[in-house]
Amino acid sequence: METSFSFCAIFLLITMLNSGSATLQVGFYHYTCPSAESIVRKAVDKAEDRNPGIGAGLIRMHFHDCFVRGCDASILLDSTPGNPSEKEHPANNPSLRGFEVIDEAKAELEYLCPQMVSCADILVRGP
Numbered sequence: 001m002e003t004s005f006s007f008c009a010i011f012l013l014i015t016m017l018n019s020g021s022a023t024l025q026v027g028f029y030h031y032t033c034p035s036a037e038s039i040v041r042k043a044v045d046k047a048e049d050r051n052p053g054i055g056a057g058l059i060r061m062h063f064h065d066c067f068v069r070g071c072d073a074s075i076l077l078d079s080t081p082g083n084p085s086e087k088e089h090p091a092n093n094p095s096l097r098g099f100e101v102i103d104e105a106k107a108e109l110e111y112l113c114p115q116m117v118s119c120a121d122i123l124v125r126g127p
Contacts (some may be wrong), residue, residue, distance in 0.1 A: 012095055022086070028121075029113075029116070029117060029121075032113065032116050033109065033112065033113035033117055034114045035112060035113075036063070036113065036116075036117050037120075037125060038110060039105055039108050039109055040105045040123075040125045041108075042105075043101055043104045043105035043108070044058065044099055044101060044105075046104075047098070047100070047101040047104075054097065054098055054101060057096065057097035057098040058098040058101060058123075060095075060096060060097075060120040061075055061096050061097075061098050061099075061123065062123055062124065063093065064096065064122075065120070066088070066122055066124065071121075071123060071124050073118065073120035073122075073123055074086055075083055075087055075092070075096070075120035075123075076099065076102060076119050078123075086095075087099070102119060102122050102123060105122050106122055109122070
């Protein structure tokens, strides 16, 4: 688990350094939703306890969402009639996993801090 966390931290650092316009910062929600980061960490830890491989799935989801033009959480959108989503595209489904981890964190965040923390921020903080 420690190796997984170290890899995640290095991956996120490299991603932020390469993005040029990244404005991510630890503690961003300190005043508006102080428990945001711990809620996301708790959801990820809980999922990793159930399935130690879920961390890799979350990193892959992060990569698919954030690689080209920054993180927008578009990978989390469901399809609508006539508008297929990335999530359900044959290249991603069923190989992407970890959606339930993001959903769990988002549900708790919406309960405690309604309409404050974006899914993109959860996805970035998750892995």
